[in-house]
Amino acid sequence: MISDDGDVETSLRPKSLTDFIGQPRVREQLQLVLTGAKLRGSTPDHILMSGPPGLGKTSMAMIIAQELNTSLRLTSGPALERAGDLAAMLSNLVEGDVLFIDEIHRIARPAEEMLYLAMEDFRVDVVVGKGPGATSIPLEVAPFTLVGATTRSGALTGPLRDRFGFVAHMDFYEPEELEKILLRSAGILGVPIDKEGCAEIAGRSRGTPRIANRLLRRVRDYAEVRGDGTVTKQTAQEALVVYDVDQLGLDRLDRAVLSALIRSFGGGPVGVSTLAVAVGEEPATVEEVCEPFLVRAGMVARTPRGRVATAAAWTHLGLVPPPDLAIGGISVRTNEAQQGLFE
Numbered sequence: 001m002i003s004d005d006g007d008v009e010t011s012l013r014p015k016s017l018t019d020f021i022g023q024p025r026v027r028e029q030l031q032l033v034l035t036g037a038k039l040r041g042s043t044p045d046h047i048l049m050s051g052p053p054g055l056g057k058t059s060m061a062m063i064i065a066q067e068l069n070t071s072l073r074l075t076s077g078p079a080l081e082r083a084g085d086l087a088a089m090l091s092n093l094v095e096g097d098v099l100f101i102d103e104i105h106r107i108a109r110p111a112e113e114m115l116y117l118a119m120e121d122f123r124v125d126v127v128v129g130k131g132p133g134a135t136s137i138p139l140e141v142a143p144f145t146l147v148g149a150t151t152r153s154g155a156l157t158g159p160l161r162d163r164f165g166f167v168a169h170m171d172f173y174e175p176e177e178l179e180k181i182l183l184r185s186a187g188i189l190g191v192p193i194d195k196e197g198c199a200e201i202a203g204r205s206r207g208t209p210r211i212a213n214r215l216l217r218r219v220r221d222y223a224e225v226r227g228d229g230t231v232t233k234q235t236a237q238e239a240l241v242v243y244d245v246d247q248l249g250l251d252r253l254d255r256a257v258l259s260a261l262i263r264s265f266g267g268g269p270v271g272v273s274t275l276a277v278a279v280g281e282e283p284a285t286v287e288e289v290c291e292p293f294l295v296r297a298g299m300v301a302r303t304p305r306g307r308v309a310t311a312a313a314w315t316h317l318g319l320v321p322p323p324d325l326a327i328g329g330i331s332v333r334t335n336e337a338q339q340g341l342f343e
């Protein structure tokens, strides 16, 4: 029996650049980077992919290796605790390999320093022994392409960021793109779905393919258990009520964050750690999982003094925003204004 979520997520990953729906800019840029390198017969520059969770960074890394006809070596920042772990990984690389480091902002310092050298000069210094007797043995590394993924490019140190030749910024998807992704996924999973059903799920997926696919699977359960198995607008709506996903796609945690921000802290400003404690979550989860979409949806603004609820957030919770609502001294209601101000 296949595991419902893990294996399915793998089967739903796009397999090539043409299979990849959305992110037209990133796709175009990558295509140029990869084709240029192929024409010259060299390995492409190192590539950093940044963006909120579930937008396709890992999928894209796999596609890069696929397009280059090379193999992908996978690891992650937290797994590279000691420089030795990274040295082992690097010395096993074959020319042209793609080394994918997920959550690269969580890499430990000594490994990070080793990585700089490897990225720039394709060599590492392995220190053997301790104290005055320690010697450093230089080790050649085959030319490779590092693909790093991060949900927090701001947390990367300057020197590391500077060594990437190309930074791909993954952005939230448009509802029409999510509809296409859902149609494709429904085809792979063999779920009958109509256009309105797709649109309904797409509109509540927080601009995120992973969430779209997850909601599709939950709506499928509902359609199979309570209906005739077909996903329509109505089954989607009924199912998403059961799963606590509202019209904008906010889930229980998103609403808890908004509610705490408004009800416990009068709409802010409040620090993200305080907010996280109030909803019983890790600050990183609030900051990396909930917040990007709440900001994008124009409900939360990041100000130097902390997080602030916008008028849209008050309204969404069915409350009347205070008449003097101002953010950072300026009354901020629109998305663009917020992004410009606080990025």
Ligand SMILES: Nc1ncnc2c1ncn2[C@@H]1O[C@H](COP(=O)(O)OP(=O)(O)OP(=O)(O)O)[C@@H](O)[C@H]1O
Residues within 6 Å of the ligand: 009, 010, 012, 013, 014, 019, 020, 021, 022, 052, 053, 054, 055, 056, 057, 058, 059, 060, 149, 151, 181, 209, 210, 211, 213
């Ligand atoms: N452009 C896309 N087209 C179709 N499906 C996609 C696309 N992007 C992502 N997906 C789906 O979303 C899932 C999550 O994508 P992926 O694991 O690549 O995201 P991620 O950015 O690496 O997330 P995280 O930061 O959490 O590691 C994939 O399994 C795939 O099913």
Ligand SMILES: [Mg+2]
Residues within 6 Å of the ligand: 057, 058, 059, 102, 149
């Ligand atoms: Mg990933």
